[in-house]
Amino acid sequence: MTTLAALILLLTVHVAPPAPVDRSTTFSEVEPTPAPPTPMSVHTAPTISEVTTEDSRARNLEALKTPPRDPITAVPTPMPIPLQFPPPPARPARPIRWRVDIVGDISGLLIRDPGWLAFDYNRRVNIPGLTLRADTRIGGSRVFLGGGVSYRNFFGGGSLYESSYTYSRVYEPLLFARLAVAAVEGIDIFAHVGGGPSIVALEVDSTQFAYQRSVVGMLDGQGGVAIYLPKKWLRRRGASRVTGGLELAAGYTWRGDVEVRPPVDTEEDPIPISSASLGDLSLRGFVWRLGLFIRFQ
Amino acid sequence: MRHLLGTTMLALLAAGACNEFNDPYYGPRELLPPVTTHDGLVWVDRTHDEVLFVLPKSDELEVRRATVGDERTQVQWSAVTRDRNSVLALTVPASPKEEDVDEQLHRLAADGKGEPVVYDVQAPFTAAALSPDHRRAVLYFGTDTGSAPLQNANQIAIVDLTGTEVRNVTLNGFGGALRSVEFPGQLTEGEPAPILIGGAPHDIVAFLAASEVVLMDMDDPSLDQVAIPLGADIGFEPIRTLLRPGNPLYPDPALFVLSAQGAEVGMLTLLDEADGSGFTAQISLLPVGEASGDLVFYDSAAVPYLITVGRVSGSLVFTDIRTQGGFRVELGSAASQLLLRDASRDGVAIRQVVAWAPSGTMISTLDLDGIADSLGRKPRHLKIETGIDALVQLDNDRLLIGSGSRLYVVDLPSEQVTPLSSQTAYDPTASALVADKLLLGTAGQPWVSTVDLATLNPESMLLDAPITGFHYLTGPKQIVVTHDDAAGHLTVIDPTDPSRATSRSHWGFLLQGELDRK
Numbered sequence: 001m002t003t004l005a006a007l008i009l010l011l012t013v014h015v016a017p018p019a020p021v022d023r024s025t026t027f028s029e030v031e032p033t034p035a036p037p038t039p040m041s042v043h044t045a046p047t048i049s050e051v052t053t054e055d056s057r058a059r060n061l062e063a064l065k066t067p068p069r070d071p072i073t074a075v076p077t078p079m080p081i082p083l084q085f086p087p088p089p090a091r092p093a094r095p096i097r098w099r100v101d102i103v104g105d106i107s108g109l110l111i112r113d114p115g116w117l118a119f120d121y122n123r124r125v126n127i128p129g130l131t132l133r134a135d136t137r138i139g140g141s142r143v144f145l146g147g148g149v150s151y152r153n154f155f156g157g158g159s160l161y162e163s164s165y166t167y168s169r170v171y172e173p174l175l176f177a178r179l180a181v182a183a184v185e186g187i188d189i190f191a192h193v194g195g196g197p198s199i200v201a202l203e204v205d206s207t208q209f210a211y212q213r214s215v216v217g218m219l220d221g222q223g224g225v226a227i228y229l230p231k232k233w234l235r236r237r238g239a240s241r242v243t244g245g246l247e248l249a250a251g252y253t254w255r256g257d258v259e260v261r262p263p264v265d266t267e268e269d270p271i272p273i274s275s276a277s278l279g280d281l282s283l284r285g286f287v288w289r290l291g292l293f294i295r296f297q
Numbered sequence: 298m299r300h301l302l303g304t305t306m307l308a309l310l311a312a313g314a315c316n317e318f319n320d321p322y323y324g325p326r327e328l329l330p331p332v333t334t335h336d337g338l339v340w341v342d343r344t345h346d347e348v349l350f351v352l353p354k355s356d357e358l359e360v361r362r363a364t365v366g367d368e369r370t371q372v373q374w375s376a377v378t379r380d381r382n383s384v385l386a387l388t389v390p391a392s393p394k395e396e397d398v399d400e401q402l403h404r405l406a407a408d409g410k411g412e413p414v415v416y417d418v419q420a421p422f423t424a425a426a427l428s429p430d431h432r433r434a435v436l437y438f439g440t441d442t443g444s445a446p447l448q449n450a451n452q453i454a455i456v457d458l459t460g461t462e463v464r465n466v467t468l469n470g471f472g473g474a475l476r477s478v479e480f481p482g483q484l485t486e487g488e489p490a491p492i493l494i495g496g497a498p499h500d501i502v503a504f505l506a507a508s509e510v511v512l513m514d515m516d517d518p519s520l521d522q523v524a525i526p527l528g529a530d531i532g533f534e535p536i537r538t539l540l541r542p543g544n545p546l547y548p549d550p551a552l553f554v555l556s557a558q559g560a561e562v563g564m565l566t567l568l569d570e571a572d573g574s575g576f577t578a579q580i581s582l583l584p585v586g587e588a589s590g591d592l593v594f595y596d597s598a599a600v601p602y603l604i605t606v607g608r609v610s611g612s613l614v615f616t617d618i619r620t621q622g623g624f625r626v627e628l629g630s631a632a633s634q635l636l637l638r639d640a641s642r643d644g645v646a647i648r649q650v651v652a653w654a655p656s657g658t659m660i661s662t663l664d665l666d667g668i669a670d671s672l673g674r675k676p677r678h679l680k681i682e683t684g685i686d687a688l689v690q691l692d693n694d695r696l697l698i699g700s701g702s703r704l705y706v707v708d709l710p711s712e713q714v715t716p717l718s719s720q721t722a723y724d725p726t727a728s729a730l731v732a733d734k735l736l737l738g739t740a741g742q743p744w745v746s747t748v749d750l751a752t753l754n755p756e757s758m759l760l761d762a763p764i765t766g767f768h769y770l771t772g773p774k775q776i777v778v779t780h781d782d783a784a785g786h787l788t789v790i791d792p793t794d795p796s797r798a799t800s801r802s803h804w805g806f807l808l809q810g811e812l813d814r815k
Contacts, residue, residue, distance in 0.1 A: 113812075118811065164784045207783075272800075273803065274357070274803055279810050
């Protein structure tokens, strides 16, 4: 929550107050031309020709005939020069044709299989993740199509009957396709479908230590809404290239069953030992996700 | 937007606050100690009201589950039948508030297959006596106080292990509380041994109570119980019985009752009731001179003897049960336990009595073929240098004695005592004799030792974990040692070739399928 607040604060600190005349701007809005700078007076030194008396003219002629002496110079006091900023160059409005997002998110997975409780005390699992995704506008419509990659992992720790202690960790790279509709600038309705390997590492620690790593398939489908700062709220308005926001999604994640039969970690030259199958573990269930993203567009 | 954000955060917090109240793996799991069956080991899982059958196969371990009772019941105890083909489990109400739940005995096949046989036994009995002929079990309270707030100490249940019948009976005695149950007539394992009383067969069970014995015919529930008072005034406390069938030397069967104290042995001569209502007992007390530790009977060519061993003097007392006359043979060493064996002298088969005492340093033997002649009463002695902690009769000819960090293998025919030294104490009861190989696996040690009794050469095999239990499976003829592990850890050893290369360990079998538990 702190992160969310910080990001929103960061993104809104540069927001210019919207001009009343800009309420009807579109994605390709042109920024208003800045006013010309105010003229300022320039102080200049007087010339010789401005001395008009005869004496002075004669002294001048005498002076021209005599060889020159070393001039006596004084350090001039610098005149204060007022600072002047150049006007920002007028940038053309950039229509949004593509978008690239960097997303940090936290997911909640509700695992239906009670067998998971052998590896954690709670069926609800928090899953942090990091995503890089991109999409592009389809024609001139409000529809964007793209995809991306994610990486996420989660872990759990529990016990079986308070005598055998368990630990689990799941690593998941995810490749997905994403379809988004910009209902209005600042709100996207989206859906994504993806999949990838789910690398499941499990440990059971009684008086023996048993460990296994399995790879199963994973499919993920989610839909949700992304809310981000529209260009018109940004300082550079239509020319802005960076925005940010948050997204909320829900869906279902399917993972293949994992047969839990961890081999026992043995010392050198052991008596051959085999492990029993503890059963199948199904790490699938409904998922929700809250993400914060920075968008380059 | 603010409203949407706030609602979202509230929903997330609510989801995070959802604790798990139905964790099937929460709390400790109550497992009763394993019992050894013909084919494997059986654990009772009291937490899940299940029986786990762990059956070693060639290279695998087969685990089966069977349900006993339900969530309203709890398994109070489990036992294996003497033939090791069945497992018994008594279920009682899980809570005193479960008023409509009856106590039931479940009999499950040792391989875990089939439906269990369920007996309504009416009381939460704490002990079971299994008949040597493998046909019956008698449930009783024994010396334990049961889980019921009020119980009938003389209530019993006679369970037919070959069928589905159960008889719930209260002993018709003289008020003494039941302490133990014995089957004195059944001297041969696995074989029915009805006692002929007046020509009629009776399968007699003896209930030993304070100062009295109650006899019952298990074959015929219609017959009267026979209650015999043994003299509360003389402090007669029956602790053991022995039944001598009738033969030409003494035609009526006699039940001998050993007392915890006193210089008499009770002798109950069993006689047929004239009215056909069963049998009765004629009481006599045989004076044996001092309190006895054990008793056996022996028939010489002309005399039916009762042999007792004096706990104080360590002498053998021979009593002619017809005349109550007798003689004493001084052993010259402490003795309180007896066993009879077959021996051979000059190619002639004879009977020999072996006497010993816990903590004693001698094993005495006495040939019985010439016992009628005082010149033949010459006991022989085998010295156990460090004393006897426990004695196991391996077979007719060999004894195994545990003595601190030493084991003694005693070969009785050759009168050879072989000490085996170890760094830690061995438990001789955790042993198995397979052909001529004696295998030992004492709890707490990581060794399984083998002694070739032909050469008396010991060898030891190192396991990967200390032993908690040593089991010999008579079906697959395998040694199974269990290790301390809540997930289940055991090692299967080939007794004919015990080595690390031929052994297999299995882990996690007590958790097998746990993740599929819904």
